[in-house]
Amino acid sequence: MVPPRGSNSAALLSAEHVSKRYSNDVLALDDFCLTINPGEIVGLIGPNGAGKSTVLNVLGGFLHPTGGTVTTATNRIGWCPQQTVVDWSLTALENAVLVARLFGANRRQALAQAEQALDLLGLHAVATTQAEELSGGQLQRIQIARAICFNASLLLLDEPTTGLDVEGQIALWTYLNVRRDAGVGILVSSHDLDALERSCDRFLILRHGHIVMTSSVAQLTGSDDEATTLRQAYLSTGEEDR
Amino acid sequence: MRQTLVLAEMHLRSTWNWRPMYLGRLIEPVAYLAFMIVGLNTSVNGITDHGQSVPYGLFAMPGIFALLGARAGIGAMTDFSNDRKWGVFAFARSANVSPGRYLVSLVLAALPMCYIQCLLVTILAVLVIPGTPVLTVSAVACLVVPLIVAAWICLGAALGAAIQSYSQRDMVASLTTLPLILSAPLFFSMDGAPIYLKVLSWINPLTYQVDFLRGLVLGRLQLVDAVICLAILVVSAALGLILLHKAEWLTVER
Numbered sequence: 001m002v003p004p005r006g007s008n009s010a011a012l013l014s015a016e017h018v019s020k021r022y023s024n025d026v027l028a029l030d031d032f033c034l035t036i037n038p039g040e041i042v043g044l045i046g047p048n049g050a051g052k053s054t055v056l057n058v059l060g061g062f063l064h065p066t067g068g069t070v071t072t073a074t075n076r077i078g079w080c081p082q083q084t085v086v087d088w089s090l091t092a093l094e095n096a097v098l099v100a101r102l103f104g105a106n107r108r109q110a111l112a113q114a115e116q117a118l119d120l121l122g123l124h125a126v127a128t129t130q131a132e133e134l135s136g137g138q139l140q141r142i143q144i145a146r147a148i149c150f151n152a153s154l155l156l157l158d159e160p161t162t163g164l165d166v167e168g169q170i171a172l173w174t175y176l177n178v179r180r181d182a183g184v185g186i187l188v189s190s191h192d193l194d195a196l197e198r199s200c201d202r203f204l205i206l207r208h209g210h211i212v213m214t215s216s217v218a219q220l221t222g223s224d225d226e227a228t229t230l231r232q233a234y235l236s237t238g239e240e241d242r
Numbered sequence: 243m244r245q246t247l248v249l250a251e252m253h254l255r256s257t258w259n260w261r262p263m264y265l266g267r268l269i270e271p272v273a274y275l276a277f278m279i280v281g282l283n284t285s286v287n288g289i290t291d292h293g294q295s296v297p298y299g300l301f302a303m304p305g306i307f308a309l310l311g312a313r314a315g316i317g318a319m320t321d322f323s324n325d326r327k328w329g330v331f332a333f334a335r336s337a338n339v340s341p342g343r344y345l346v347s348l349v350l351a352a353l354p355m356c357y358i359q360c361l362l363v364t365i366l367a368v369l370v371i372p373g374t375p376v377l378t379v380s381a382v383a384c385l386v387v388p389l390i391v392a393a394w395i396c397l398g399a400a401l402g403a404a405i406q407s408y409s410q411r412d413m414v415a416s417l418t419t420l421p422l423i424l425s426a427p428l429f430f431s432m433d434g435a436p437i438y439l440k441v442l443s444w445i446n447p448l449t450y451q452v453d454f455l456r457g458l459v460l461g462r463l464q465l466v467d468a469v470i471c472l473a474i475l476v477v478s479a480a481l482g483l484i485l486l487h488k489a490e491w492l493t494v495e496r
Contacts (some may be wrong), residue, residue: 022494023406062332062492075338085492089256090301098330101248102337130259146333 010073011058012154012185020054020209028054029110029209032068036154036185041176043196044189045234046206048164051190053082054225055206056158059187064129078152080094082159082189083165086131092118092142095129096149103150110149116211117145132197144172148179157188161195173199197230205237212237246343246350249334252281253351270304271361278429279303280370289431296460299365299371302454303379305428306363306480307387308448312422314352315394315401316415317382321348322486323411323493324400332491341486345399350390356391360384375459382458390451393475396482397447403489428452447474 013036020029028051037209046052057063059070060079086095096114105113118127121141126134131142140163147155155176159177162171169192176186177199190196197217205213213233220233257264279302286298325331334344360383367374405411425439426448428450432440443449454467 057492060332061336063490063494077336079329079332079336081329081492085327085332087252087256087324087328087330089260089324090252091259094252094255096388098248098252099333099337102245102333102339104337146329 011037011071012073013187014071015059015127016056016069016071018070020051020058020063021066027209029058029065032211033071034059034187034204034211036187038153038183038185039180040201041186041188041199042182043200043203043230044187044206045193045196045203046189046193047232047238050206051209052206053158054209056156056187057065057081057149057187059089060156072154074153076153078147078150080147080155080157080160082162082213084136084139084143086139086142086146088132089130091128091130092134092145093137095131095142096145099146100149106152108199114145114182117149120148120175121145122171123169137165140164141168148175153184155184155188157186159189160192161192167225169195172190193230193234196242203233205234209236243343245334245337245339246347249330249339249347250350252330253347254258254354257351257355264355268359270313271310271359272366274309274429275303275306275363275366276370279306282429283371290433291336291431291456291460291461294460294462295346297371297373300373300460301431301456302364302429303367303371303374304382304459307360307382307422307455308390308426308428308452310356310359310387311390311394311451312448314356314391315398316419317352318348318395318398319402319405320398320411322399323405323408324490326402326405326489326493327408329492331489335491339469341483344486345396345482348395348399349388351393352395353388356388357384360387375461378459378461382455386455386458390455391474393447393451393471393478396475396478398486402480402481403485406493416481422446422448426452447478451472486489490492 015034015236018029018032023028032055044052044055052166057189058065060077090098093114096117097110100110100113101107115127118124121144123138123141126138131139144160147157161172164172173195180186202214202216204211215233220228220230265319283299288295289298289301292300315489331344362377364383365480368376401414405414425442426446427443432443450467450470454471457463457467
């Protein structure tokens with residue numbers, strides 16, 4: 001019998017009762033719990049302002065949680081934030097090479113890995129262009145390239161397909177499925193529910209900083225409830241807001 | 243150490259890519275020496291330093307070296323706040339780069355610019371300031387100025403740890419640069435200064451650093467000056483380490 005994806009190894013990331021309150025007193029996240037196992041893609045869904053970006057930034061260690069604990073079994077975390085967080089003074093290639101080298105690749109390996117990532121994302125032609133001269137979509141792709149240009153064990157991707165054309169989206173999801181099959185744990189937030197439903201093993205629906213639903217694809221499609229698609233499940237959790 | 247060098251190289255690449263912006267910073271000390279100090283040297287016969295009359299040019303030239311430190315500090319504040327906004331610090335910390343190694347990378351990246359500036363200042367001083375002790379000035383430039391620059395980089399990065407946005411960064415840089423430089427006896431003596439200026443100079447680390455540099459150049463080295471400068475370096479490094487350790491890896495500015 002084949003074990004279910006992501007359930008056969010020690011967790012890559014475990015978040016217990018995590019909260020985050022910003023300095024402007026906004027409570028962006030409250031009592032958030034999540035485990036990410038090797039070889040699974042977890043989809044994070046929620047309306048704008050629900051706290052998805054905060055989740056990804058806190059889980060990656062990039063922002064300090066106000067409460068609770070985040071434990072990671074690896075520091076090889078590929079991170080693609082939603083906001084533009086690239087070094088404007090470096091070229092697209094230099095941005096990716098820097099991250100690959102920080103995570104252990106030597107100069108030659110880093111260059112090869114960075115070029116491969118940029119090629120995958122269609123950035124070959126602008127590899128030596130400074131970030132400040134690139135468009136918003138190209139900057140977004142640099143961020144994805146930085147996340148995937150080294151052998152990350154855990155990927156935290158915040159709306160990575162925003163700004164990508166259809167070919168780019170297909171290439172990215174294909175890549176993520178390959179990485180999942182290689183044992184990488186992936187947490188990805190997106191508004192593209194169809195793509196999430198096709199590729200994710202589990203889903204979290206977040207509203208107002210709270211998890212309002214967690215479900216696997218099997219639970220969703222095997223449910224006796226009316227909500228049998230991710231879209232229906234998502235919309236059902238927002239009925240109180242409307 | 244490898245990651246430290248990778249980060250230092252990245253900062254140097256960044257400087258090179260934006261070299262038109264850094265050109266002004268590179269020539270600033272040369273301009274101070276070539277125009278301000280040389281100009282004043284022709285109209286001020288001598289200035290009293292520790293009860294001794296010395297030529298103005300020799301008095302003010304060490305001020306240029308101290309100025310390099312203050313400028314490096316402001317630069318480090320800018321670099322660190324940029325690195326937190328641009329994700330460089332986040333990726334570095336995520337890859338297990340400690341705050342200490344990050345600080346060392348900032349210092350290493352600043353050294354080439356520091357040495358080029360010191361070289362230009364030394365050559366120019368020999369040419370335009372009569373009586374410049376070439377060997378002493380060269381030794382000071384090579385061995386002491388980098389330590390002062392390192393202290394200011396630690397202080398600048400510590401300040402950068404509290405900065406959350408570009409506007410804050412620009413405001414702090416605007417409000418601190420001139421008061422910092424002009425409230426220390428870099429280019430004039432504080433002996434006859436009003437009390438508020440004296441008080442500011444007492445709390446300004448540049449005062450003690452320029453006094454040490456001036457003592458070396460004028461041949462009146464005092465051990466107490468060296469100890470104070472070393473203490474400033476240690477306290478700055480400790481402050482930098484603590485605040486960088488506490489700093490969030492990323493600013494939330496959009």
